[in-house]
Amino acid sequence: MARIFSWSDKVCPPETYFAEAKTTGERTLRTKHLMYKAFSSTGWTIWTRLSVARGRFNVRLEDPKAFNTPYFELRLLNRKGWQRKISKAQKEADLRSGKYKVCPQPDLPACDAHHWLPLWRKYLQDVVYRRPLTPDDYIFPAIGANGVVQWITEFTTGAGVAQANGNFTTHCFRRGGAQYRFMFAPVGRRWTLRQVRWWGGWADGEHRDTLIKYLLDELGTYEDDYSGMLLPNRPDFDQTFLGEGSSITAATTGQLTLMHQSLSTEMREISGTLGNLVDVFSKANIRNEPAVITASRFQRPFGRNIPPNVLRDAANYPDFCPCKHTQDLLPPGHPPSHTGGSRRRPLRLPQNNTISVVPDIPVTLTDGTRSHTRDSWRYAVEHWLHGDVAHGLETPLKDWPKKLAYRAE
Numbered sequence: 001m002a003r004i005f006s007w008s009d010k011v012c013p014p015e016t017y018f019a020e021a022k023t024t025g026e027r028t029l030r031t032k033h034l035m036y037k038a039f040s041s042t043g044w045t046i047w048t049r050l051s052v053a054r055g056r057f058n059v060r061l062e063d064p065k066a067f068n069t070p071y072f073e074l075r076l077l078n079r080k081g082w083q084r085k086i087s088k089a090q091k092e093a094d095l096r097s098g099k100y101k102v103c104p105q106p107d108l109p110a111c112d113a114h115h116w117l118p119l120w121r122k123y124l125q126d127v128v129y130r131r132p133l134t135p136d137d138y139i140f141p142a143i144g145a146n147g148v149v150q151w152i153t154e155f156t157t158g159a160g161v162a163q164a165n166g167n168f169t170t171h172c173f174r175r176g177g178a179q180y181r182f183m184f185a186p187v188g189r190r191w192t193l194r195q196v197r198w199w200g201g202w203a204d205g206e207h208r209d210t211l212i213k214y215l216l217d218e219l220g221t222y223e224d225d226y227s228g229m230l231l232p233n234r235p236d237f238d239q240t241f242l243g244e245g246s247s248i249t250a251a252t253t254g255q256l257t258l259m260h261q262s263l264s265t266e267m268r269e270i271s272g273t274l275g276n277l278v279d280v281f282s283k284a285n286i287r288n289e290p291a292v293i294t295a296s297r298f299q300r301p302f303g304r305n306i307p308p309n310v311l312r313d314a315a316n317y318p319d320f321c322p323c324k325h326t327q328d329l330l331p332p333g334h335p336p337s338h339t340g341g342s343r344r345r346p347l348r349l350p351q352n353n354t355i356s357v358v359p360d361i362p363v364t365l366t367d368g369t370r371s372h373t374r375d376s377w378r379y380a381v382e383h384w385l386h387g388d389v390a391h392g393l394e395t396p397l398k399d400w401p402k403k404l405a406y407r408a409e
Contacts, residue, residue: 001044001110001176007159008033017123031128036155038113038120039140043173045113046100047200048076063101071103072114076201100199111177145169174200182215274377281380282361358383359391 012033021027062068076098105112121139125132143151152168161168178200181191191199196215251259362371363379371379382388387396 001040003161004040004155004159005037005110008037008155011158017119018126027127031123032151034116034120034123035140036151038116040152040173041111041116042113043170044111044177045102045105046074046076047174047177061101063103069103070114071101072118074100074102076100098201178215278361278373278376278380281383282376358397359388359393363388363391 012029017030017034021030061073062070102114102117104114109115117139121133124137124139129137149167149169152170152172156168178196181199182193182196183190185191193215361376361379361383362373365371379388383393384397387393
């Protein structure tokens with residue numbers, strides 16, 4: 001359902017439903033996509049083949065006992081299970097049969113009939129009929145069985161929903177909705193077999209065949225799945241319903257040990273990655289010695305001479321503007337130092353162009369101590385992105401001329 005709705009939103013965005021259609025084809029496309037969303041979400045929620053009449057569709061109701069939750073009420077007539085009761089003079093056995101209170105389902109947007117069905121009703125009144133619906137108007141038109149199959153196939157194929165064999169039909173909404181409520185809903189929100197039987201309109205005797213085929217046989221295939229027996233933390237399908245006990249019971253000592261081992265492995269990998277980063281920046285660090293560059297000799301950070309042609313090219317670079325010193329990457333308890341420390345004299349190029357030097361890492365703090373080794377990567381990243389004016393790096397490393405780039409010794 002979610003994949004189909006996502007594909008439909010791309011083909012026909014919801015914000016265009018009530019826009020003025022320029023062509024008949026555009027209007028037909030919008031009608032088809034909005035009707036499918038209302039049709040499928042309602043079929044999945046009510047588990048029925050749909051021919052809902054306007055007179056049986058009451059909207060804008062609220063239940064004060066459920067914190068004023070909004071809902072609309074659907075009443076379905078001539079449903080198979082309830083017809084059997086009537087034929088056996090059991091009409092009074094269930095006076096509420098056939099009425100459904102449909103409330104919002106924000107956690108299931110592709111199955112939220114409370115949203116899509118009223119939206120489709122509004123579309124019928126404002127765009128299709130251009131008049132209010134009468135009690136004799138049906139929400140969905142009469143469509144033959146083959147037409148419905150082709151319609152569903154078009155949407156499932158467009159969304160890339162795989163099918164093993166055969167075609168999808170409205171029966172898939174009925175069966176899928178029942179299976180979700182019985183087996184796949186979140187823990188604490190699953191329905192009992194009795195609730196499923198009432199909601200689906202099955203007769204009292206049908207739970208022995210239809211319901212077993214729909215639910216219990218399907219449930220057995222999951223509970224008899226032993227493909228994960230070698231996993232150290234496999235669900236206890238044999239002990240609780242669909243293994244839900246694994247998610248609500250306290251963790252065992254063995255499970256906590258596995259979790260600790262997994263976290264330790266990840267932390268070692270992160271530590272190794274950060275260590276490699278620190279090594280790279282440490283090897284590229286420039287020594288402390290101040291140096292004044294002249295036209296005849298260019299002293300590189302590690303004592304190597306710069307060729308004359310590189311020196312000439314470097315002189316053509318414009319002045320660098322010191323970037324604002326930030327403390328985003330500094331570790332807690334180490335505010336950026338604006339005074340003190342070993343402030344170095346910047347390297348000077350001809351024509352008053354300035355290139356800074358890279359401070360040592362670990363850096364010297366305002367109290368004269370050195371920063372901790374584990375924080376070196378933070379300073380290295382800061383030097384690359386923002387520079388460090390307090391320690392003589394007025395120009396971030398990323399802004400240095402490429403031809404003057406240093407290399408590891």
